[in-house]
Amino acid sequence: MSNSGPLREPTFLVLAALGPGPLHGYGISKAVEEMSQGRVRLRAGTLYGALERLESQGYLAFDGEGSEGGPARRYYRLTKEGQTLLTREASRLAANARIAFDRLRVEPS
């Protein structure tokens, strides 16, 4: 767990997608697309690359295999460290957004 800088957007969205509970790769991809209102579409290589890095650094964990009537899928869940990382990054982004709105003297839309 060596990360100290800001997260890249796909990584942040992958962590956020797993906030409510465990998901499989395709579920994460769809959640990211939905959260970003279609703006971010993760390619399979990008998605699994991010999952592999997050898992190897202890922010995600393998949560077993399951199937919903189809072939078995690998599920991933956030670890405690992953939740802390996501909270810290969300706070940093929110603080920056507040500063920008204050400087512009506008209300968030």
Added chain:
Amino acid sequence: MTRHERAILWVTERFDGVGPSYQRDVALTTSELCRQAGRYRRCLELLSLVGLALRLRSHARTRDRPDAVWSQGVHLGAVLLLTALAAQSAAGRVGAERFVAVAALIASVGCALLGRRSAAVALATGAAIVDVVWVAHGAQAGAFVSCCLVAVGGLIAGSPAPVQHGRLLAIVATATALAGFLSAIAVGTGSAEAASVLFFAWVAPIALVVLGWFDPRLAAAATTLVFARLAASGFGELGRALAVLEHDGQRELLARWVLMGTGVLGAWFATHRSIRRLTRL
């Protein structure tokens, strides 16, 4: 099963350091993401899987340690350099001594790929001696020996990756050298030599730097290849280029030297950036 799905399976089956369930899951997710996608997006998805395969291979073999990345990359660069020298020699003018040098270079590549470092170093040194004594003269011999020295340095300084298909790769290297020989027969020695120089001096390093975005060992290998080119013709040329510039105002030699120097720095920078990217979230 469509052709695209077969291609996805082929790539995912080559993932290193992961289990079959992971490979199946990635293949399944990719197929689902491509279900209603057009041909362009399907191609991009497939390319992203190739990038992931390279990334996983690098992770499995180096554990993302920068020293392991450089060590394996430099070794790979030395092997590619020896292959390039064998192909270029085979494409050059024919003679018994030339065949001895080519055979020694090919044997050196085989030994390097099979993890026999001392034999590889001895054979590469032998090829350099044969070339400088019997085959080439003047600047040509200097360039060949410089490249051999860089390759020997790479074999000594680097360490081979745990290769699973050493014999297959040795056969590919031999086939590459033979292709140089056959192209010399088909299109003439001049064209064949020019084609092999174009491939190993430009096409291969650029391709390796691009793929090095996913597997930094490949960018490190490109650094070795470009550095060998600089060592072969660049170091001696700087003084000459500056002298010519002073007297005649010709800038081509200096521009060539700057281009090669920039190539080495560019490949080194690409390796460095790629290593940093390995663990960045």
